[in-house]
Amino acid sequence: GKKFVTLNNGIKMPILGFGSVLETDVSDFDAVYNSAWNKGYRLFDTASNYGNQIALGNWLQTLECNREEYWLTSKVAQDEQGYEQTLAAFQKTLKELQTDYLDLYLIHWPKEKTFFETWKAMEELYDEGLVRAIGVSNFEPNHIDRLLTRARIMPAVDQVETHPYFSNHVTHDYLKKLEIQPQAWSPLGHGGQELNDNKIIELAQKYHKSVGQIILRWLVQKGVTAIPKSTNFVRQEQNISIFDWSLTPIDEQAIDELQKGERVMGAPDENYTEDKW
Numbered sequence: 001g002k003k004f005v006t007l008n009n010g011i012k013m014p015i016l017g018f019g020s021v022l023e024t025d026v027s028d029f030d031a032v033y034n035s036a037w038n039k040g041y042r043l044f045d046t047a048s049n050y051g052n053q054i055a056l057g058n059w060l061q062t063l064e065c066n067r068e069e070y071w072l073t074s075k076v077a078q079d080e081q082g083y084e085q086t087l088a089a090f091q092k093t094l095k096e097l098q099t100d101y102l103d104l105y106l107i108h109w110p111k112e113k114t115f116f117e118t119w120k121a122m123e124e125l126y127d128e129g130l131v132r133a134i135g136v137s138n139f140e141p142n143h144i145d146r147l148l149t150r151a152r153i154m155p156a157v158d159q160v161e162t163h164p165y166f167s168n169h170v171t172h173d174y175l176k177k178l179e180i181q182p183q184a185w186s187p188l189g190h191g192g193q194e195l196n197d198n199k200i201i202e203l204a205q206k207y208h209k210s211v212g213q214i215i216l217r218w219l220v221q222k223g224v225t226a227i228p229k230s231t232n233f234v235r236q237e238q239n240i241s242i243f244d245w246s247l248t249p250i251d252e253q254a255i256d257e258l259q260k261g262e263r264v265m266g267a268p269d270e271n272y273t274e275d276k277w
């Protein structure tokens, strides 16, 4: 099956990536990243406030390969937003990751007061060839509408919470119309109740796959890319092995119907408040 998607600026992004932020109880980040690499993950998703950029950067240095062989996504944090701040934050991120360009740089959360200025800095970074694509995260249709009143470059990606109990379909339909590629964060519901859902377990048995695979396959069939996270070597392999089989349209729809608007975190408009960041 197809493992890449073409973004609206013509570049190819892996459909599945690795969520590289790890819980603090993980003692050996390198072992987790090495395993992900060996299972075939080539997109690594991070953010300046995840606290793992230095560890990820150090690990990347141990790879014997060209920079073009993997994809790095990072994000501007809330307290880094603004024109000058974003340019400085970008340089700090490059330094931490020990690289001279990013593949994708995102505005982490929509912070209304500053996202125009932040976006202007991102457009410049893109013009200068320091980042291959720019985008947003946690932007809902109303945030995108506002951004577009002053954007010169269309966002290539919107990374939003998406999993069976929070399918985020209104945002996804909107993104599709604008040719902005949706990317799911917490595609497995952050290890939550979806993994015990009776319907998904039934489908896992029917297809001889794991519940994680069923969920990720459902996303991919809907045209949604994803960055599942797992420190477990077996699950890492399962999660990326979803390209040579498919769910029937009826089974895909059965998962659509599990939607109940249940987020794992607060809504974007609750998350970007100054005091929280």
Ligand code: A2P
Pocket (backbone or CB within 6 Å): 019, 185, 186, 187, 188, 189, 190, 191, 192, 195, 210, 211, 212, 213, 227, 228, 229, 230, 231, 232, 235, 236, 238, 239
């Ligand atoms: P683990 O690291 O032990 O595999 P999300 O990416 O939605 O935030 O979910 C991450 C959580 O889901 C982690 O707790 C991870 O635990 C768990 N997880 C990852 N892949 C699977 C899978 N295929 N089946 C069940 N749980 C999974």
